[in-house]
Amino acid sequence: MKRYNNLLAEKAWLILLVIFFLLTASALIVSANNNIKVTILLFSGRPDPTFTLCDEAFLVKMKEQFDKMVTLQREDESSIIPTKLGYKGIMVSNPLSRQGLPKRMNIYNGLIELNRKPKVFLKDADNKIERLLMQEAINKEVLDPKIIERMNAKQKFRE
């Protein structure tokens, strides 16, 4: 019995270390899932480009734009994401409502759709938020340079 207790005491530090690593790993995973995730809705088959928004200054800038937005009355409650091939807008997931920004929203062509019940629609004047996020995607290099070439050819998303 004494020998068993000694063995247990010796191994206790190892057990504590394993528990510590497991807790840290779980915390990291939870933290990653709670970040603001931006998805550029571009492709049909392959995964869409995504990136995480962490920059506080950028988020503050986004919030300032949101605070200026006008709510729109829309009878049509269907999604603003168009049913078509190619670029279809931007989807933002913000599980913890960071910076007071919405939890889930879709952005396309001057409109923002907040995925709540009932849905709320906002006017994105001059496609400001859409341009901001697209530029951030370019800055973070999540878009294939060949796609950017095609976008430039349409002169749609360059500042």
Add this chain to the structure above:
Amino acid sequence: MRLPCLVLLGSVGLLIGSGCCKTPNYSPEYWNEEPAVQSNNNCYNYGNNKRTDTYAQPGRRSGAEYGALTCISVRTAAVADGIEVAPSSNYCPHDKDLLALVVDEDFDYHWYRRDTNGMWSHKPGRGMATNLDEVGATISNPETAERCGDYLCYSHFCGYFCSCSSDKEGRGCEKIQ
């Protein structure tokens, strides 16, 4: 003699209950439910009528995911998943459903499926499932349908395939992931 008969009957019952292989009906509302279904299932899910919520990729389930965005590479990956290249007649045996694959080479791939009404439908990524092409026309032939959208144009037609689909939406029987 009794036990084997029961096992056989049970197996047949399971097959009938699963609805495999059957041509699907055009029922876009199932795929357009947000946030669970629409955002998590792509053209490959829809084409095979198999909801996985994983944004399925050709070859992922079988460990042979496509390496390039070309007809050959995506075709090979889909075949690794069990999807068959259609015979030259485009008549799929064993009640399998006819699919069509197109690519915008080096950029992306896209799948269409044929429904019980003989027309074709598709789901552009996280967009809604639809039976219309890019100019708003119903699709009687994916080879001649308009396939160019903003920044992407799926101009390469890769061919037809056969998939074990289902008459129950989302319950296709191909092993995709």
